Amino acid sequence: MVSMEAVRALARTMGERLTERGMMCAFAESCTGGLVGHIVTENPGSSAYFAGSAVVYSYPAKERVLGVDPATLLREGAVSYAVAQQMAEGALRLYDAGVAVAITGIAGPGGGLPGKPSGTVHFHLSAADGYVRRERIVWTSDRSGNKLLSAQMAIEMVLDYLGQKPR
Numbered sequence: 001m002v003s004m005e006a007v008r009a010l011a012r013t014m015g016e017r018l019t020e021r022g023m024m025c026a027f028a029e030s031c032t033g034g035l036v037g038h039i040v041t042e043n044p045g046s047s048a049y050f051a052g053s054a055v056v057y058s059y060p061a062k063e064r065v066l067g068v069d070p071a072t073l074l075r076e077g078a079v080s081y082a083v084a085q086q087m088a089e090g091a092l093r094l095y096d097a098g099v100a101v102a103i104t105g106i107a108g109p110g111g112g113l114p115g116k117p118s119g120t121v122h123f124h125l126s127a128a129d130g131y132v133r134r135e136r137i138v139w140t141s142d143r144s145g146n147k148l149l150s151a152q153m154a155i156e157m158v159l160d161y162l163g164q165k166p167r
Contacts, residue, residue: 051095066090
């Protein structure tokens with residue numbers, strides 16, 4: 001199991017790399033409930049590279065804050081690649097960031113559906129330069145563990161993206 005301190009260390013590294021590139025990041029959080037934003041802002045000076053995190057738990061919040069299409073929510077459900085993509089793109093626009101990651105899933109312990117068991121989380125990274133990446137993971141921890149693992153994954157996705165970017 002990953003520790004909160006290990007994820008904070010990843011967030012510090014992410015901040016250093018974003019600062020080196022003069023970039024801002026943003027997040028769109030559903031099942032993590034603001035945990036990514038909390039972890040990132042635990043580091044002093046995070047306002048230099050962190051624009052914000054939209055916590056959009058309900059369907060109406062996803063629609064109003066990030067512009068997620070209601071038809072997509074009804075057709076695919078909140079826990080889907082399509083909704084994660086629209087959330088990330090919405091956060092990119094909302095915060096005028098260089099890179100944004102969306103996290104939407106079923107943290108557990110219940111709430112699973114056919115084809116979407118408890119612990120299923122969809123991630124989507126959208127960058128201003130057009131780069132995109134999506135992931136689907138099924139965590140097997142408890143609710144708090146699934147949220148922390150999801151926060152770690154979101155930060156790692158930004159780090160991976162930055163590793164592909166020339167300085």
